[in-house]
Amino acid sequence: MEVAKGVRSAVRINGGVDQQRAVELDLESVCEKVSALVSGNAVVVFTISGCCMCHVVKQLLFGLGVGPTVVELDRDASGGPILALLNRLAAGGGGGKAVPAVFVGGKFLGGIETVMACHINGSLVPLLKNAGALWL
Amino acid sequence: MNSTTTQFVPSRRMGLYEPVHQMSMWGDFRNTLLDSSPPPELMLEVNANLDNQSEDTTSQGTFAASHRNDQEASKPDDKVLRRLAQNREAARKSRLRKKAYVQQLENSKLRLIQLEQELNRVRQQQGLCVGGGIDTSQLAYTGNSNPGISAFELEYGHWVEEQNRQISDLKNALHSDMGDTELQIFVDGGMQHYFELFSMKVMAARADVFYIMSGMWKTSAERFFLWIGGFRPSELVKVKIKTCQVLSPHLDALSEQQRLDIVNLTQSCQQAEDALSQGMEKLQFILAQAIADGLLQEGNYLPQIGAAMNKLDDLVRFVVQADHLRQETLQQLSRILTTRQAARGLLALGEYLQRLRALSSCWSSRPREQA
Numbered sequence: 331m332e333v334a335k336g337v338r339s340a341v342r343i344n345g346g347v348d349q350q351r352a353v354e355l356d357l358e359s360v361c362e363k364v365s366a367l368v369s370g371n372a373v374v375v376f377t378i379s380g381c382c383m384c385h386v387v388k389q390l391l392f393g394l395g396v397g398p399t400v401v402e403l404d405r406d407a408s409g410g411p412i413l414a415l416l417n418r419l420a421a422g423g424g425g426g427k428a429v430p431a432v433f434v435g436g437k438f439l440g441g442i443e444t445v446m447a448c449h450i451n452g453s454l455v456p457l458l459k460n461a462g463a464l465w466l
Numbered sequence: 467m468n469s470t471t472t473q474f475v476p477s478r479r480m481g482l483y484e485p486v487h488q489m490s491m492w493g494d495f496r497n498t499l500l501d502s503s504p505p506p507e508l509m510l511e512v513n514a515n516l517d518n519q520s521e522d523t524t525s526q527g528t529f530a531a532s533h534r535n536d537q538e539a540s541k542p543d544d545k546v547l548r549r550l551a552q553n554r555e556a557a558r559k560s561r562l563r564k565k566a567y568v569q570q571l572e573n574s575k576l577r578l579i580q581l582e583q584e585l586n587r588v589r590q591q592q593g594l595c596v597g598g599g600i601d602t603s604q605l606a607y608t609g610n611s612n613p614g615i616s617a618f619e620l621e622y623g624h625w626v627e628e629q630n631r632q633i634s635d636l637k638n639a640l641h642s643d644m645g646d647t648e649l650q651i652f653v654d655g656g657m658q659h660y661f662e663l664f665s666m667k668v669m670a671a672r673a674d675v676f677y678i679m680s681g682m683w684k685t686s687a688e689r690f691f692l693w694i695g696g697f698r699p700s701e702l703v704k705v706k707i708k709t710c711q712v713l714s715p716h717l718d719a720l721s722e723q724q725r726l727d728i729v730n731l732t733q734s735c736q737q738a739e740d741a742l743s744q745g746m747e748k749l750q751f752i753l754a755q756a757i758a759d760g761l762l763q764e765g766n767y768l769p770q771i772g773a774a775m776n777k778l779d780d781l782v783r784f785v786v787q788a789d790h791l792r793q794e795t796l797q798q799l800s801r802i803l804t805t806r807q808a809a810r811g812l813l814a815l816g817e818y819l820q821r822l823r824a825l826s827s828c829w830s831s832r833p834r835e836q837a
Contacts, residue, residue, distance in 0.1 A: 380752060382780050383787070386745035393737050427783070443790055449734045450794040451801075452727075 360411040368433040372463040373398035376416055376431040379405065383442045384430040390445065394455070396463045403429065435461030614673025621666055622683050625659070632656055633816040636809060646805040656812040657800060664789040667695060671785040675778060678785050685826030688819070694742065694788035699795040700735045703728070705818045706799060706811035718807050727802045735795050742791065746784060753777050 368374045373391065375398045377384035391398050403409035416428040419438055432439045434457050439445060448454040458464045632655065639652050671678040678695040681688065691697060707728055710720045720728065756773040800808050 382745045382749040382752065383783055385748045386741045386787075389744045390737060390741035393741065442787055446738050446787065446791055447794050449738055450731070450791070450798050452730060452734070452798075454734075 356411060357415070360408065360415050363408060364412060364415060367399070367401065369436040371399040372435065372461040373458065374401065374433040375399070376401050376403055376412065376429055378403050378429050381429055383427070387430040387432060387442055387445060390449070394458065394464065396458055398463070434458060434463070612674050614670060615677055618666060618670035618673070619683055625663055625666070628659065629816060630820070632659060633813065633820065636813045636816070640809055640813065649809050650805045653800065653805060653808045653812060657796060660796060661793055664793055667789055668786050671695065671782050675781045675785060679781065685823050686829060687822045687826040694746065695785045696788060696792060698739060699792050700732060700739055702792065702795060702815065703732055703735055703799060705815050709810045709814050710807050718810055720807070724802055731795070731798055731802065738791055742784065742788060749777065749780055749784065
């Protein structure tokens, strides 16, 4: 699956050195889980319940008429491993925080900064429409 | 300076060597004068000694010279006379330098008294919170001992000066028949200047986020429009395109496509702003909850304060994102507008901010009503 490969390779590139095979296997299963989630839903947002920036992203998407799938990592059983995965994705972008993490059309879009930038330069709405999250 | 004073020996024993020793000491005194502020007590002490010595030296030198002359008539006079003259010259120069230094100290003292009086006056008028616009400077007196903030205030003062320079340059450029390529350089420079301010603010926010959130470095009228440590991005757009919104056909009027793009930008800007505002409200709510947790119960409130401190890191994130939004908005606007329109927009924004600052000055220097 292209999407799954996309997520996995992104993690490998940004992941640095992984000494233990066991850890890598664990990562594989998390990747699978995340890939399944993001490919099954047009827009997926990973959040932490107390995080206010996550609230900002949610409000922005709701305001646009999008109904994203929200995964609260502190309320989810596999929240920890997923957060580790997101940390790696964020590290690739240079200095951003892991949450909120937004996936559109099965691909990782970015954190709050990327989402805002895309919205201002007008690329967010077409992206959402392409993914089937918006119909107007 | 201590070494010079201890090396100071009574003149009578030294005789001829006295002037040379004297001159090396004058050299030290001059070097310390050129360095910034030696401790005043020490200076006065040395000055007193040197003053005494200068009088002694000339007489001593003459005494030594004439004494020597009598004894060794074969030695030429002019060497001695020349040394005496040099010594007199050095002493004179030293006295002049001392006079200049003391004059400088007096001026500084007067200035200090002036500043203290002004400060007390303003404090009485405005209570504990002292705002900007007291004098022509933009800086608000906060008594802040945070080095990150002091550095920011200094840099901001320079930023405003540079801003004023750029505004007049831009004005001249627009009135000249400058080509678009050259004009674009001014536009790019102006944009870059705003981006520099954003990076300065982010660093200052890490030093003291409440300082940035309260807009302490801004003048009072600017603070009225404060939104997460700066201007609303939507306001920036409105001001910048004001000059393009003319009904009659005008050289710099907006095309249809541009109008559409501006409408879209205004809308997305507003949506992003609203999202950030809602996030801020949530942060306020969470912070209030953390502090109010367990009121009127046993034990101290340290855990609550600790929890609240963690939440304040989120506040820095908001300042960063707000400034990022401002930057993205300005950049998108410069993509939509032509060079000339962008130049007019930048000029409009600059003048708008200048007027706000003028309003603040006018307000703070208005005549007080008598009770």
